Amino acid sequence: MQLDNVASLSHFIPELVLSGAIVLLILLDLIIVNRRVAGALAMAASVATLLLVIAGGASNTWLFNGMVVFDSFAFFFRLLITLATIVAVWMSIGSVEVRRCEQGEYYAILLSASLGMFLMAEANNLLMAYLSLELVSLTSYILTGFLKHNRRSQEAALKYLIYGGVASGTMIYGMSWIFGIAGGLDFGAINAALSQSGTGSSLAVFIALVLILAGMGYKVASVPFHMWAPDVYTGAPIPITTFLAVGSKAAGFALLTRFFYPAISHLAADGNWQALSGVDWPQLLLVICMITMTLGNLAALQQNNMKRLLAYSSIAQAGYALMGFVVLSNDGLRAMMFYLIAYYVMDAGAFLVVMIVANATGHEDIDAYRGLAWRGGLVPAVALAIFLFSLTGIPLTVGFIGKFYLFAAAIRGQFYILALVGIINSVISLYYYVRPIRTMFLDEPEGDEGAVTAEAWNYGLMGALAAATIVLGLYWGPLIDFAGRSLKFFIGPA
Amino acid sequence: MPGGLTLNHFLVLSLIVFALGLFCVMSRRNAIGILMGVELILNSANINYLAFALFGGGRYDGQVFSLFVIMLAAAEAVVGLAIVLAIYQDLRTIDVDATETLNG
Numbered sequence: 156m157q158l159d160n161v162a163s164l165s166h167f168i169p170e171l172v173l174s175g176a177i178v179l180l181i182l183l184d185l186i187i188v189n190r191r192v193a194g195a196l197a198m199a200a201s202v203a204t205l206l207l208v209i210a211g212g213a214s215n216t217w218l219f220n221g222m223v224v225f226d227s228f229a230f231f232f233r234l235l236i237t238l239a240t241i242v243a244v245w246m247s248i249g250s251v252e253v254r255r256c257e258q259g260e261y262y263a264i265l266l267s268a269s270l271g272m273f274l275m276a277e278a279n280n281l282l283m284a285y286l287s288l289e290l291v292s293l294t295s296y297i298l299t300g301f302l303k304h305n306r307r308s309q310e311a312a313l314k315y316l317i318y319g320g321v322a323s324g325t326m327i328y329g330m331s332w333i334f335g336i337a338g339g340l341d342f343g344a345i346n347a348a349l350s351q352s353g354t355g356s357s358l359a360v361f362i363a364l365v366l367i368l369a370g371m372g373y374k375v376a377s378v379p380f381h382m383w384a385p386d387v388y389t390g391a392p393i394p395i396t397t398f399l400a401v402g403s404k405a406a407g408f409a410l411l412t413r414f415f416y417p418a419i420s421h422l423a424a425d426g427n428w429q430a431l432s433g434v435d436w437p438q439l440l441l442v443i444c445m446i447t448m449t450l451g452n453l454a455a456l457q458q459n460n461m462k463r464l465l466a467y468s469s470i471a472q473a474g475y476a477l478m479g480f481v482v483l484s485n486d487g488l489r490a491m492m493f494y495l496i497a498y499y500v501m502d503a504g505a506f507l508v509v510m511i512v513a514n515a516t517g518h519e520d521i522d523a524y525r526g527l528a529w530r531g532g533l534v535p536a537v538a539l540a541i542f543l544f545s546l547t548g549i550p551l552t553v554g555f556i557g558k559f560y561l562f563a564a565a566i567r568g569q570f571y572i573l574a575l576v577g578i579i580n581s582v583i584s585l586y587y588y589v590r591p592i593r594t595m596f597l598d599e600p601e602g603d604e605g606a607v608t609a610e611a612w613n614y615g616l617m618g619a620l621a622a623a624t625i626v627l628g629l630y631w632g633p634l635i636d637f638a639g640r641s642l643k644f645f646i647g648p649a
Numbered sequence: 650m651p652g653g654l655t656l657n658h659f660l661v662l663s664l665i666v667f668a669l670g671l672f673c674v675m676s677r678r679n680a681i682g683i684l685m686g687v688e689l690i691l692n693s694a695n696i697n698y699l700a701f702a703l704f705g706g707g708r709y710d711g712q713v714f715s716l717f718v719i720m721l722a723a724a725e726a727v728v729g730l731a732i733v734l735a736i737y738q739d740l741r742t743i744d745v746d747a748t749e750t751l752n753g
Contacts, residue, residue, distance in 0.1 A: 282714050289721050293728050300732050306739055312732045313745070317683050320725060321674050324690030327718060328667055331697035340710045 156216050163218035166225050169207040169233065173270045176200030177263050184259020194248040197262035201244050201269070205237045215645040217279065221341055224279035226645035231492060231638070232276035232409040235499060239402035240269040242503045242616065246394035249613045251514045253392050256301055268294035268398070272406035275374075276413075281330045281340040284410055285323070288370060291403060292319045298398075299391040311390025318383040319373065326370025332363035342418035349419055349431055357433030364419070364436050371414065374407030377477060378447040381470050385454075388466030393513060396462060397506040400469045401499045408476060408495060412488065415440075415480075417644040426485040427568075441481045441573060448474025448580045455587045461509045462519050464587060465502070468546060471584060472498050478561045478577055482568035485642055490560035492638040493631075497545070497557035500627065504620035505542040507613065508535045515607040524591055526600030532607035534614065536595040538621045543588040545624045548581050553627035560635065659700030667693035680733045680743040684726065691722045 164171065180193055187193075213230035217223070243265060247253045253261060271290030278284040296319065300312025334340055336356050337348035349360065373380040388396045415436065420428045430437055451471030458464040476498065479491030509519060512535065516523045528536035545552035558581065565574040609617075627634060670689030677683050695715040702711025737743050 282710070282717060285714075286717060286721070289725070293724055296728050296732065300735065303735065304739065309732065309736045309739060313680060313736055316725075316729050316732055317674070317680070317687075317745070320684070320687035320729070321671075321690065324670070324687055324694065327714075328663075328690065328694040328697065331663075331694045331701065331714075334698060334711060334714070335701035335705065338705055339708070340714065 157221055158216055158218055160219055163216075163223075166211065166214065166216055166218055167223075169204045169211065169237070170270060170273055172200060172204050172207060173266055173273070177266045177270070180259050180263040180266070184257070184263070187259075191258075193258040193262045194244065197244045197266060198241070198248065200266060201237060201240045205234075205241065208233045208237055213641075215643075217645075218277075221343075222280045222283045223274065223277045224645050225277060227641045227643040228409070228413065228645075229277045231641035232405060233273060235405050235495060236269060236272045236276065236402055239272075239398060239405065239499060239503070240266070242507075242620075243394050243398035243402065245612070245616050246397060246507060246510055247392075249514070249610055250392060250394050250510055252302060253394060256303070256392075261298070261301060264294045264297050265395075265398070268298065269402065272402055275406040276409035278410060278413065279342050281334065281342075281345075284414065285327055285330065288326075288374065288410065289323060291374070291406060292323060295319075295395075295399060295403060298395045299387055301395070302392055305390075307390040308392070309390075311387045315383050315387045318380070321369075322373035322380055323370045325366050329363040329366025329369070332359060333367070336360060336363070342413070345418050346421075350421065357431070360419075360431065361434045361436065364415075364434065365439070367414070368436075368440075371407060371411045372443070375404050375411060375473050375477075376407075376470050377443055377473055378450050378470075379443075381447065381451070384470055385463055385466040388469070389460060389463045389519075393462070393506060393510040396466075397503050397510075400465070400506065401503050404469070404473060405495050405499065408480075408491065412480065412491075413644065416488070420483075422485075428483045428485075430483065437481055437483055440477065441570070444474055444477035444481050445573065445576045446474075447471070447477060448577065452580050452583045452587075455584070458587070459521050460519050461512075461521060461524070461591065462506075464521070464591075465505055465509070468584070468588070469502060471580065472502070472546070474580070475558065475561060475577060478565055478570075478573060481573070482564050482570055484564065484568055485639075486567060487561075487564040488642055489635065489639045490557070490564045492641065493560055493635050494557035496634060496638070497553040497627065500620055500623045501542045501545040501552070501554055504617060504624065505539060505546065507617050507620065508539040508542065511535050511609040511613055511617070512607055514609065514613075521591055521594055524594045525598045527595040527607060530600045530606050532595075535607065535609065535617065538617050539595065540592045541621050541624055543592055545628070547585050547588045551625065551628050553624050553631065556628055556631045556635075656700055656704040659696055663693040663696035663700070666690075666696065678744050678746050680736070680745055681730075683745065684729045684733075687725070687729075688722060691718055694718060 213227040216225050271287050274287035296316045299315050300309050302308035337345040376384040420430050448471045451467050455467035476491050476494045479487040513519050545554035548554045548558040562574050670686045673686030698711040698715040
């Protein structure tokens with residue numbers, strides 16, 4: 156069903172609420188004195204969005220004359236992105252760094268980024284894909300550099316801007332070739348045109364896909380478009396780092412999947428996907444995936460700053476999630492989507508503990524965690540240990556289940572080398588994930604290091620995420636079913 | 650098309666502009682210079698869209714896309730220059746080599 160602009164609005168309510176909240180925040184910023192109101196309003200808007208997303212469900216519809224598609228896959232990512240927004244807003248309210256900034260603008264831009272991510276997950280047209288990706292990028296640059304007079308924050312923003320500008324420019328250059336070859340911008344039209352055209356243009360299509368991969372790979376921080384990630388994650392305020400790590404990455408995966416699967420591949424009857432003949436992007440992505448996880452893990456080994464360590468770890472985690480992407484089966488995609496939820500729970504939790512420690516001590520280095528468990532921070536220390544074990548993939552955590560499904564999908568698709576590389580990488584990652592845990596529990600605190608305390612609401616969120624990590628590690632059935640059910644793309648004649 | 654111009658002429662032109670933009674981004678050390686290189690890359694894509702739209706038939710997709718690219722390039726320049734200005738106020742330079750406290 157394809158709806159026109161006015162009829163589409165009734166399916167677009169969560170996005171409209173977000174847009175309304177953005178405008179309201181900017182206006183309120185001009186008149187109110189009390190800065191706390193902005194955070195509360197942003198929180199209310201994101202919770203309302205979550206409820207509306209759930210209430211809206213998924214209905215296979217094209218909105219706005221086919222620019223946006225609203226199917227089960229979009230519903231899944233709408234949910235995940237709203238949850239990421241709630242965590243980011245929650246952390247922003249509790250963050251000492253952010254409290255010193257202009258609150259109204261900050262939350263307005265944060266919600267704009269969230270709106271852009273929604274659209275990335277729903278884009279059904281190259282123009283929409285580009286616009287939504289830029290909406291996320293531009294707002295992310297501003298948020299990264301939001302700490303005025305903080306040199307690291309400013310430099311991170313500059314670096315992000317330069318890499319981002321080149322990546323998205325390269326992407327639209329590639330899109331222009333696809334437009335020329337397929338004669339349209341709509342994903343359905345592209346699919347129809349590319350599956351008809353002969354082998355003559357397959358090299359051109361391949362080059363165009365590589366160029367497009369620059370823009371989308373940059374959003375998920377895969378090699379070789381990962382260089383911005385460590386610097387940006389280190390320089391940005393911690394709530395923004397979390398938002399980029401879990402929200403922006405999930406939206407990137409959503410766009411990547413929607414473009415590379417329904418738009419340019421075909422679903423065979425047995426649940427496996429077939430790439431266009433003569434266009435061997437799966438092989439290319441297979442290599443990228445293996446390099447991404449290896450490079451992320453090896454670089455993380457030498458880091459002494461927790462944010463930087465988690466930044467490299469998030470590159471490696473993107474590599475794991477790509478394992479599900481390259482095996483060209485619905486099994487793999489389901490494992491990838493499950494892993495994105497798992498990654499959301501454990502990575503947001505880890506960054507939250509980093510923020511609690513940074514709030515109390517003002518430091519982000521691993522040295523600041525020395526003896527954390529024995530100087531009043533036993534609860535955050537235990538929680539961080541749970542999150543880091545989960546990121547490694549130790550059993551009884553959601554990270555283990557997520558990795559299990561990924562490896563199973565790789566082995567079932569007979570990608571044995573990929574599975575082997577993934578397992579070796581998990582072993583390597585154990586070393587650097589355990590190092591902060593050892594520092595927290597086994598090292599003695601030094602005399603001048605004060606106690607670590609946090610507000611109740613930070614503990615509340617931390618407890619919820621830690622509980623989710625454990626509970627989903629023991630009882631994951633409904634979640635994997637939900638991921639499997641969400642794997643229905645709505646694509647048809649343009 | 651007057652003057653015997655074909656689609657290939659435009660594609661070669663856009664490829665040259667794209668390559669120049671990429672070269673500019675990689676070789677410049679001045680942040681403004683790099684942003685100018687990004688503009689070249691965006692405009693090379695614009696040439697492609699317009700050429701494909703002109704030679705490919707009557708639909709307006711290509712023209713619309715290039716209008717959006719022009720608009721977003723302006724938005725990106727605004728954000729970019731704001732960030733560069735903030736850095737200049739702190740460091741008194743916009744040389745990207747001078748802003749490397751984060752490397753490693």
